[in-house]
Amino acid sequence: MTTKKKFLTAVLIAVAILSAVGYGMFVRNRGVVTVQTGRAIRQDLTQTVSANGEIKPKKYVNVSSNMMGRIVRLPVKEGDRVREGSLLVQLESIQSEADVRSAEASFDAAQTELEGMSASIRSAEATVASAKAEITRSEADLARAKQNFSRAEQMTREGLIAKEQYDRAKADFDISSAQLNAAKARLAQAEAQEAQALTQRASTALRIAQQRAALTRARDQFSKTTIRSTLDGIITNLPVNEGEIAIVGIQNQPGTTLMTIADMSIITAEVKVDETDIVNVRLGQEARIKVDALGDRMLLGQVTEIGNSALARTTSSSIGTSGTGQEAKDFKVVITLDDPPPELRPGLSCTATIETATRQQIVTAPIQALTIREFDPADPIAQSTGAVAVTAPAARANKKKVEKEGVFVINNGVAFFRPVKTGITGTTDIEIVEGLTENDQIVTGPYQVLRTLADNARVKIQKVP
Structure with missing residues (x-):
């Protein structure tokens, strides 16, 4: 066999071995889900609530005017510290000051008139007393004249006195009787004058009360032209200037806010x-x-x-x-x-x-590890505490499925769903009251994987770069 054939044979054998190894790895990793993990740890946990807002003083007052007028003096500026009773604003007071003087004059005139009425009443009382004394004297004169007239009448019948003396006695009696009637008439007139004086005094007293009320109102209006601070604080807002008109609020329309004073101690x-x-x-x-x-x-x-x-x-x-x-x-x-x-x-x-x-030294888990799964009522997991029943989508049956909150715990490369009972929630972790122990390895992500991860699924831990 030539060297070239030997080389080709070795290459083919190597390719076959690599293919077999790759296929074996593919078969072994088929159905394995790559997940991110974390561990249940024991730590201190604090639950917080965050909210937005603004800084405000505990006590502040918006100063406004109780009457309309032009600002003629503004001795303060924004940022000044003021004491209770300090002058803040002086409004134009020509009209209100004139009203006070007019009311004072009317009140003084009414009081003078009342003093005159009192003098008239005293004079009427003296006249009534004099009339009563005159009646007493007239009654005595009448009694004496009547007695003389009776004696003269008796003596005339007996012929002891002349007719002229009888006529004189009768005339004295008639005069005394007329004088008594005149004294009674003068008494009635004096009493009527006294009653009239008393009525006039009562009317004058009522008029004085009205003048006193008008004077109080005028002084109150005049006092409103001077605005003073009602508390110790700092002027935090001063939107007006000298020469501007202060407007009084009516019904739903607010008036001019002259300034804001804040007590910055709290x-x-x-x-x-x-x-x-x-x-x-x-x-x-x-x-x-x-x-x-x-x-x-x-x-x-x-x-x-x-x-x-x-x-x-x-x-x-x-x-x-x-x-x-x-x-x-x-x-x-x-x-x-x-x-x-x-x-x-x-x-x-x-x-x-x-x-x-x-909470101090409690078992916690990352918040993102929590998930919810649905189980049939017969499932042992669904029968654990904390399950929530939900209606199944199948229309043919009225069976209900049970929702359960829990985490996936990894054991020997397999993720098992474990129901948990939670407590307070921190920024990134949540308290696990029941269901986990310290150092349990749990699935924390990715989110899409955690949504669809099945119970008893094979998993592979993603390496953190």
């Missing part, structure tokens, strides 16, 4: 928490706040307020055929900062991370 982060996370938020929970303006600096705080009413927000990506957006609801949560830095300003954007639960 600063909060007001965030909006999604409705799916709000059930885990509690008062007193610790939170970390990241303010965009401060870079990576983290601030600490505690949850001090949780809203009870939902704040609706419309998502533009979920507009249906009806033309209205689907409402996604948020809840307001207020976090009070423990040690706020002085450079914080109201309105700065922030992100809060609230720690809602913490």
Whole structure:
């Protein structure tokens, strides 16, 4: 045999051997799925809720005017610190000051009139007393005249006195009687004048009350031209200037906001928490706040307020055929900062991370390892705890399949589905309460493979580059 034939024979034998080896490897690896894996480990786990919002002072006030007027003095500027009672704005007060002076003059005039009424009443009382005294005197004169007239009449019948004396006694009696009637008339007139004076005094007193109310109202209007601070704080917003007109709000139309004063001693982060996370938020929970303006600096705080009413927000990506957006609801949560830095300003954007639960040294697994499978009710896996029954798509039978949450555990190159019971969820890992032990090797991906991976499937671990 020549050398050339020997070489060709060796090549053919080598090709046959390689083909046999390749075919054997193909047959052996047929049906084997390449997967990514991880291990169940024991570690500390913290569950958090993240929400966006803005920095706000705990206490602030929007200063507005209670009357319309031109701003004639503005002694403060944005960023100034003010004390309670400090002058903030002076409005034009010519009209209101004139109204106060007019009301004061009317009130003084009414008081003077009341004093005059009091003097008239005292004079009327004296006149009534004098009239009563005159009546008493007239009654005494009448009694004496009547007695003289009776005596003269008796003596005239007996012929003891002359007719002239009788006539004089009768005239005295008639005069005394007329004087008594006149005194009674004067008493009635004096009493009527006294009653009139009392009525006039009561009317004047009512008018004084009206003038006093008008004076109070005028002074109140005048006081509204001077606006002072109601708290100690910093002026964080000042949108007006001297010479502008302050407008009063009416019904649903707000008035002019002259400035905003914030008490920066207590600063909060007001965030909006999604409705799916709000059930885990509690008062007193610790939170970390990241303010965009401060870079990576983290601030600490505690949850001090949780809203009870939902704040609706419309998502533009979920507009249906009806033309209205689907409402996604948020809840307001207020976090009070423990040690706020002085450079914080109201309105700065922030992100809060609230720690809602913490576990120490628990068994955890990567979140992406969790998957759901459906089983027949007779399957032992479906009879384990935590199964959820779902209706099977077959229309001919009313049988129900059972959904089960679990992971795929690898043992000797085979992936077995194992139901698990989960607890709190961290950023990348989830607590495994039941179903796994520490160091169990589990399938973590790829996602498309994990969706379709069957129980008892042969797997090959993908090498990490």
